[in-house]
């Protein structure tokens with residue numbers, strides 16, 4: 337067991353981890369279930385979290401390596417109880433069915449728009465190609481990303 | 493996963509010291525993306541991982557001299573993809589990275605880990621071989637340089653000795669050489685390749701002086717296709733028939749191995765068509781931007 341300290345959704349936390357624990361397993365012991373393991377192989381994006389501002393697959397990241405890092409998950413909200421622009425756009429467009437993949441898609445979309453505020457459809461498809469939706473809501477997801485980009489632009 | 497110990501040395505020196513052991517179950521870790529998959533599958537059971545991510549940041553830097561770009565082995569694939577130096581000097585690398593794995597893997601995976609993994613399906617090795625790149629390898633008290641083509645020796649095998657680390661990759665600037673990479677996927681657009689073809693062409697006016705063709709995902713390791721290269725040497729770039737001959741020569745000399753993305757016969761036909769198309773791409777791109 338090793339004690340690690342990191343910032344989780346803006347709050348300093350400490351945790352006890354074994355070397356073989358991955359980030360999803362650690363977050364679950366801390367009561368956070370937004371990042372969930374599905375493929376366990378880096379392919380599907382259901383386990384997406386941000387480490388020091390970069391999207392990573394929680395299933396392929398050793399929990400011990402979070403020591404000293406800033407970690408953000410889907411549970412972090414800008415304002416208490418409110419959805420952000422990307423979440424609103426996903427709801428508006430019905431860009432999910434069961435919702436299992438949605439936290440990953442939302443986090444990836446936030447990253448995409450932060451780097452590229454007006455992505456083309458080709459750029460959206462490439463950026464999100466590492467996220468899988470078994471309910472196949474891909475057309476709605478692409479519309480949601482485009483809507484989020486428009487709302488962001490209007491609000492900027 | 494079997495229990496193991498994870499160490500995070502803060503310098504390259506310290507890491508090399510920890511790796512200087514006869515114990516083969518002590519392994520270096522870069523981004524850990526390939527390692528973790530192998531450990532989950534039970535094909536790798538290290539007793540101790542020496543993570544390189546806290547060694548000096550200099551080993552993740554990307555720099556250039558008059559004739560080469562040097563990339564630290566700890567640079568992430570994302571950092572390389574977005575590097576201004578790489579995009580202007582080696583645009584084919586930036587283009588290749590765009591469809592390699594996915595954003596999250598590229599944010600974490602390192603160049604050193606990518607090359608040491610030696611999965612024959614990987615996208616970067618054929619590109620680096622075509623560009624004439626080499627790796628700088630360090631061990632306790634020694635350093636050597638080796639062409640990427642000589643680093644990868646077989647199916648998940650390299651010529652690295654235990655205790656050795658890839659610390660830098662040196663890619664010659666391409667100047668008048670034109671290059672292209674074609675990743676052919678058969679299941680989804682951003683899948684692992686069923687075939688990878690990288691070409692780099694050196695021309696003088698309308699005449700091809702030298703061609704390098706490296707093919708991956710078809711053999712136990714990425715390989716140059718010498719017969720196809722010979723067809724192109726001294727040929728005119730305006731001669732479309734020579735590109736077809738080169739594709740045929742490539743298909744004739746290749747001995748592809750089947751995998752779940754295509755049979756050997758299918759891969760041979762992919763080689764015939766995509767060697768020709770990659771040559772066309774390189775002539776059309778003329779070093780264009782990614």
Ligand SMILES: Cc1cc2nc3c(=O)[nH]c(=O)nc-3n(C[C@H](O)[C@H](O)[C@H](O)COP(=O)(O)OP(=O)(O)OC[C@H]3O[C@@H](n4cnc5c(N)ncnc54)[C@H](O)[C@@H]3O)c2cc1C
Pocket residue numbers: 377378379396519520521522523524525526527528529544565591592593594597600601602603604605606607608609613614615616652656657658659682683684685
């Ligand atoms: C979902 C997914 C999809 C993928 N798709 C593709 C794809 O389409 N195309 C493709 O090319 N690749 C693909 N990959 C593979 C990916 O490129 C590799 O996993 C990655 O590059 C490995 O880098 P790493 O730093 O994580 O290596 P690690 O996992 O840290 O290490 C890999 C190996 O290299 C050794 N090693 C690490 N660093 C060094 C060093 N500096 N010197 C010597 N040895 C070292 C380790 O001991 C280990 O044996 C995919 C991977 C995943 C998870």
Ligand code: FES
Pocket residue numbers: 372373374375376377378379380381382383384393394395396
């Ligand atoms: S569970 Fe991590 S990418 Fe699928």
Ligand code: FES
Pocket residue numbers: 431432433434435436437438468469470471472473
């Ligand atoms: S909404 Fe069900 S997996 Fe995407």
